[in-house]
Structure formats: C-alpha cells, structure tokens
Amino acid sequence: MLQTNKSKQLVAYAVWEPILRTDDARSSRKATTLLPDSRVRHFWTATQDLGELFQPAIDLTTEPAWDVYLVYPRGVEWDGQGPPRPAYFMHQLAGRLPEDRMLDGDILAERIQALTK
Amino acid sequence: MKHRFTIGSALLAIVASACCWLPLLLIGLGASAVGIGAAIAPFRPYLLGLATILLAIGFYVSYRPSRTACSADGACAVPRRRWLESLGRGGLWLSALLLLSSMLFPKYGSGLVRVAPAANPVETDALVLEIEGMTCAGCEPAVEAALARVPGVARVEASFDKQQAIVSVSRGSILPRLALSTAVGTLGFQLVSVARAEPSHELPLAGHWVGDVPLGEGRTPTLAMDLDRMGSRWVGEFDVEAFGVLDYPVHVQIAEQHVTLGFSAADAEFQGTLQGDKMSGTIDFDGRKVEVEFRRTGNAVFSAQFLQLEAAADDSTRVQSLSANGEELRARFNADRGMTRLVMLLAPS
Numbered sequence: 001m002l003q004t005n006k007s008k009q010l011v012a013y014a015v016w017e018p019i020l021r022t023d024d025a026r027s028s029r030k031a032t033t034l035l036p037d038s039r040v041r042h043f044w045t046a047t048q049d050l051g052e053l054f055q056p057a058i059d060l061t062t063e064p065a066w067d068v069y070l071v072y073p074r075g076v077e078w079d080g081q082g083p084p085r086p087a088y089f090m091h092q093l094a095g096r097l098p099e100d101r102m103l104d105g106d107i108l109a110e111r112i113q114a115l116t117k
Numbered sequence: 118m119k120h121r122f123t124i125g126s127a128l129l130a131i132v133a134s135a136c137c138w139l140p141l142l143l144i145g146l147g148a149s150a151v152g153i154g155a156a157i158a159p160f161r162p163y164l165l166g167l168a169t170i171l172l173a174i175g176f177y178v179s180y181r182p183s184r185t186a187c188s189a190d191g192a193c194a195v196p197r198r199r200w201l202e203s204l205g206r207g208g209l210w211l212s213a214l215l216l217l218s219s220m221l222f223p224k225y226g227s228g229l230v231r232v233a234p235a236a237n238p239v240e241t242d243a244l245v246l247e248i249e250g251m252t253c254a255g256c257e258p259a260v261e262a263a264l265a266r267v268p269g270v271a272r273v274e275a276s277f278d279k280q281q282a283i284v285s286v287s288r289g290s291i292l293p294r295l296a297l298s299t300a301v302g303t304l305g306f307q308l309v310s311v312a313r314a315e316p317s318h319e320l321p322l323a324g325h326w327v328g329d330v331p332l333g334e335g336r337t338p339t340l341a342m343d344l345d346r347m348g349s350r351w352v353g354e355f356d357v358e359a360f361g362v363l364d365y366p367v368h369v370q371i372a373e374q375h376v377t378l379g380f381s382a383a384d385a386e387f388q389g390t391l392q393g394d395k396m397s398g399t400i401d402f403d404g405r406k407v408e409v410e411f412r413r414t415g416n417a418v419f420s421a422q423f424l425q426l427e428a429a430a431d432d433s434t435r436v437q438s439l440s441a442n443g444e445e446l447r448a449r450f451n452a453d454r455g456m457t458r459l460v461m462l463l464a465p466s
Contacts, residue, residue, distance in 0.1 A: 012459040013446060016436065019464035022381040025436070030426045031465035032435045041449065042436040049441040051462055070460040077454055078447045086460070115457045 001109040002037040007116040009074075012040040017051050019066045057085050060097060067092035069108060073115045087115065128168075168216050175209050241271050241285040243314035246297060250306035251277045263300040283314060295428030298421050312418040313345065320346050322371055322391060325418060328411035330357075330400060340409075342367055342378075343417035347427070354423050355380060364423045382466075 016028035028044040051064025070086035260275040272285040298308040342355035353367030368379035378387040389398015394413040
C-alpha cells in the first residue's frame, strides 16, 4: 500500500506491541526493516495497554487490538483518553472482527488514496 | 578534422576505463559511485574498440601525404601551419598513450593504490566478505578504500578473482556489519555474506553447526546454524531447509561447557554440552524432548540480510518508546492532524 501511494499527505504510525512470546524491543527494531518507507514512524510499547485502549475504537471485544490498520482523515483529533474511531479500518484477526474487513492491500490503498486527494 | 579524431579517441579511452578509476575518484572526493562504474564496465570493450578506430583514423589523416600543392621552394597554395600539425600529431601520440593506459589499467591499477597496513598492528580477527559485482582487478583498490573507512577495520585485502575481501578487525571490536554492507554498496557492489577466515580458539562455540533432529513419524530434518560472537553478544541464525525455515535467530547462552540455545521461532530450546567439535544434548519442543548431536563443520557464515537485521536491532534510534497510555502517540497524532494518518498496531514476530 505504501509503495502504491506516494502521497506526502500521508503519515503512518507502526506501533509494535508485545503480543507473542518472542516480541521485545529488539525484535521491534528488526521489524522496522519491513516498513522502510520514510513516512512511517515506528513506536514500541512494552505492554498491551495501548492495544486495549484501541479496542473500543474498532469494537474489538476479545483481546487487545493488534494486526489492525486504522485510517484517519485530515482534521480528526485524539481528544479523550481513548483514540477516536477511524474512518476506515482493516485487520488480520479472523473470526474476531468483520470478515469483510480482512486485510486487502489494494482495497486499503484505494481507501487511503481517496482520503489523501 | 583530424583533431576531432584525436579528441574523440582520447575521451573514449578515458570513459572506457571509468569502471575502474571512477569509483576511486569519487571515494577520494567523499562521494558515492552508486554503481556508475559497474554500469559502464560491460561497454568497455566497445568503447575501447571505437577509441582505437578513431585514433587510427586520426593517425591516417595526420600522416597521409598532403594534398596541398607546393612548389619546389616550399611555397604552397595554402600555407601549411607546421606548428599546428606538430601539435596535432603530439596530441595523437598522447591519445595513443592514454588509450594504451586505459587498456592496461585493470592489470596494473590495483597495484597503484593499496591500503597501507596498520602502523601498530594489534591482535585482530580476519573476516571473509563475499562480494558480488567486481568487474575487474581495478575494482580492488576501490573496495579496499571503502572498507578501510569502516570503524574498527585494521586492514583490507580485496580480490577480484575470488570475488571477496579479507578484512582484519580489532579483536573484540563491535564492528558494525551494516557499515560493511553500506561501504560495499556505495560502489554498486553487494555484500553477500560475512564469515570468519579462521576458527577462533577463544570462542569454541563459534562456527557452522549441523545436526539431525528426530521428530518421529519418519521425519528427521537437518538443523543447521551459524554461531559467532559480535562484540559482547552472541549472535546466531538457524535453518531447517526441509521446513523452509531460513535465517531465524538463535539465542545463545554458554557457561563453560554448558550451552543453551533458544530457537524461539520454532518454540524450542536446546540444552547440551560442548566437547570440541561436538555438542550433545536435548531439544525441548514444548514439553517433548529429543536427543540431538550437533557437529561443527566449518566457520560461521552470516548472510548480509541477517547482519542488516542484527544491525537494525542494535539501532535504538529506529523506534520511539511509548508509555503505557500512549501519550507520545496521541501527541504525534494530533500534531499531524493536517495529514491522513494510518495507525498500524503490529507484533514484531
């Protein structure tokens, strides 16, 4: 998606969380090589608290949010303790979030393209 | 007209050998060749051939009998400017010399510039760098100059024939492997792998190890791993080709002869004893234990990609740590309110 959309009006935040046993700060730094785009800012959080904070934003009830991709248009602000609901989102959590929102890079790219025009 | 042939052949001769001298020149100026030399190399024979043709034409035009009518006493219908002719012929011979030099540069060029050995040699480890892309012996000094600039490198010897470079590094130094890859990359070449040139007797665990793992039901895949010490840390990667597992990290702990190896990607752990070139023990697969014996078959060889990942792992500037409530992310999110934002929550593994 980042390769197809070169807009300078797009910024991405990759928030790396400790979900699996092997996840730690060191592995998060290695993982940054998967997203070498200069528009991506990388963060590491040592707990799953942030994932829990994002649960209400996408109506996820089973576990802290992870493997999710949330799109916010210009002007949206994060005012309260929890993040705002995204204009669109996709995920890789089969069975836990709507199937029609399973990650499809092309569709996600189209949605973002529409917002960055 | 003959001067055009002179100039043309001289320029072509210079360009034809650019694959060899250009990287050296750019490194000297602190710039990057970015593959320019390598891009020109395939055309070198054609450029040299064209330069030769132009030079031959230039010599013919210059030395052929003059068509200008002259009387016996030297008076000519069109005055001959002998000084200009001499200058032109001198230029031709200079171009011929330049062309010959360009043809021979790959042979002798590597002897012109060599990295001088350290004045006060210290104890060093030798690493073998497998490099792809060197097109002639003239590339050797450029490779040596680029690698010599990497912090911790004491001595470099590049070989076009072997497509490799031997790098001596201060023993125990934390050598940034990524810097080696970057240095080679600025010349348009690619660092393929890094390996110890000789076994380290101080690091009996270092090397390439192979063992068959009996999983039952007729399955006995081979597990191969490379272990070595980089600075104060052990680094390792393992492969199980039968399962398509390549270059996954190994976590190493060693206390005298007792070794613990963590294969976290496979959710397995080995505990055993090191005895020379053998390591015997058990692998625990989530509660199920199997006996395994690893044999050392050579020196550790790490792919450039693996080393880049290790270098990234050591780079603390790559990620910003967040507090539990994500206050820093919220601040960033709001600061970027004039843009479309994609928030990705991901697990590194």
